[in-house]
Amino acid sequence: MNNIIVLPLIVPIITATLLVFLNNNIKLQRIVSLITMIFVACISVVLLQLIQTEGILRLDFSGWMPPFGILFVADSFSVLLVLTASIVTAVCLIYAFSTIGERHEKMYFYPFVLFLIAGVNGSFLTGDIFNLFVCFEVMLLASYVLIALGGGKMQLRESIKYVLINVVASWMFLVALAYLYGTLKTLNMAHIAQRVAEAGQDPLLTVVSLTFLVVFGLKAGLLLFFWLPGSYSVPPTAVQALFAALLTKVGMYALFRTFMLMFPLQPEITHTIIGVMAGATIIAGCMGAFAGRDVRTIATYNVIISVGFILVALAVGTEDAMAGAVYYLVHDMLGKALLFLLIGTMILVTGEVVVKNMNGLIRIYPLFGWIFFIMMCALVGIPPLSGFIGKVLIGQGAIETESYVLLALAFGSSIIVMYSLLRIFLASFFGETSINEEDKMPIPRGAMASFIILAIFIIGLGVGAEGLAVYVNDAAYTLSNPSVYIDAILNTNK
Amino acid sequence: MESLMIVLVGILVTVATYLILSRSVIRVIVGTAILSHAVHLLLLTVGGLKKGSVPLLGQAAAPFTDALPQALILTAIVISFAVTAFLLVLAYRMYLMNGTDDLEELGGSSDE
Secondary structure (H helix, E strand, O other), rough: OHHHHHHHHHHHHHHHHHHHOOOOOHHHHHHHHHHHHHHHHHHHHHHHHHHHHHOOOEEHEEEEEEEEEEEEOHHHHHHHHHHHHHHHHHHHHHHHHHHOHHHHHHHHHHHHHHHHHHHHHHHHHHHEEEHHHHHHHHHHHHHHHHHHHHOHHHHHHHHHHHHHHHHHHHHHHHHHHHHHHHOOOOOOOOHHHHHHHHHHHHHHHHHHHHHHHHHHHHOOOOOOOHHHHHOOOOHHHHHHHHHHHHHHHHHHHHHHHHHHHHHHOOOHHHHHHHHHHHHHHHHHHHHHHOOOHHHHHHHHHHHHHHHHHHHHHHHHOOOHHHHHHHHHHHHHHHHHHHHHHHHHHHHHHOOOHHHHHOOOOHHHHHHHHHHHHHHHHHOOOOOOOOOOHHHHHHHHHHOOOOOHHHHHHHHHHHHHHHHHHHHHHHHHHOOOOOOOOOOOOOOOOOHHHHHHHHHHHHHHHHOOHHHHHHHHHHHHHHHHHHHHHHHHHHHOOO | OOHHHHHHHHHHHHHHHHHHHOOEEHHHHHHHHHHHHHHHHHHHHHHHOOOEEEOOOOOOOEEEOOOOHHHHHHHHHHHHHHHHHHHHHHHHHHHHOOOOOOOOOOOOOOOO
16 A cells, blocks of 8 residues: 555645644644654655655555546655755745744744645645646635735735736646646546547647647746736745745646646657747746846845756756756755745844845954855856756756757856855855844844754755655656656556 | 536636626635535535436345545545635634735835
8 A cells, every 4th residue: 555655745734734723832832843844755765765665656546547537646856856855945934933933923934834734735646637636726715815824014015926827827727737638638647648649639639739848838938027026025935945846846747747748749849948938937037137136136036046956957858957956946945945045044133135225244243254155166066065966967958958058148147146156155144244243133042043953954965866866756757758757547457 | 528617617617707806705615615616516516416326235236326526525525624614714813914815005015
């Protein structure tokens, strides 16, 4: 029995429901939510080991054999993302303990974080495309609440835009599903892939796949990112970090599954369009990061640049690029969470958002400053930190397929990332300090602990990339050979 | 019958698009609700409006009606119901805080 696959979805939901009733006991809420996330992380490590020995795992709910029932599928790609998402959530929770404030904690903050992670894990693990829609909605509803929680003037204003855009995007998702069901009469991802391979990907199916591209592009912030900078800068820091680390990644995961597994047969159309969109996303993100004056804007445009960067790998589509994309997705979840936590803390201690108005922070908070430096190097891709290996592999893939324009854009963007973050580092951390030693605001210990944990993971991922290679290569192999996935699901004799 | 349904879906989408493009938040929300009805009808139609028998084991005569679109629609209705309810509350709170329901005025500027 593979019942263990469903635990990353079901455990957060059960504990979140319980926590709703323990609303007044804040201490208990903190402990239970943290333990839940650590438990889910441990489960995913076990799953990852299990996949190496037994191949792709699947769980058919109530015994309906595929392709008829809904099922969960665990392969290395999805479980690596589940593991990283759980770690990042646990760290963001640790940060939230000391910063989010009692008002949020009493307004069901922890249950909604757990619902969010349940939706995220469900999206990673499901093997049925309608179930993917449902998990998306679970995640989005929790994110709607988290973004509006607190009820500030700007917050409500931005959250209504965020919700409306996502409602329309979800509608597009349903339209795409309707067309898909109308043409292929199946919703099981492996079965879709099989039928597309058998029947050939005719123009009608390509149009359906492009509808999915628009939907997931909106969710991932691929070119259609106009909603992202506004809505990512209003909620509290811990929520911002969660959103930056998780939400766009789920959209990207769905894009990889759609175009590597289900509709891989017309790359000259679909993958070219993705390549153009990725390139445009990188350019637009770089312009935003250049022009930004306040730290939040710079950070949100850095999210957009990385979306473009990872989807360059999808446009390239070789096995090397896939391995790079998996490495980079894991790295980017950790790196972006740390970036947003650090930026949020800078705003908290100085009370300023504009880069120029902060200065000399490293003199008062030395460790904080050096962690910012490590994070910056990692995001830029300096070895031996975590961003390096992903960038090298994606670049290698781009050279193999001779996509030199994308290669230039992708690596050019690293310099812009470097510039935008170095500007913050030079202006805000160096120079004369305007804060006295006496009236400095101490950084809460919990927050400091969360930075250190993330920094350790970033260094660990860079130095220990070799140790992770087994899992990443397995994930890349499954992604670039869809038949492995299809056989594991539809070959029921096993 | 199918073509008639598709025309109806088209009309609903037209109405919803008109409402979504207006400036008042409430009209936009009503627009999204109508949009979701349109897609439910679409799901029903592309699934095929067959007149087969009930898809139950033990019921003899084939062909069976495809039950899956109905299950999909049911799920989608529940989700859109929850989202619309949340959206209405959010819009009301936003109206109380910002003092306007005109999306044009809610644009916001970069120097806040």
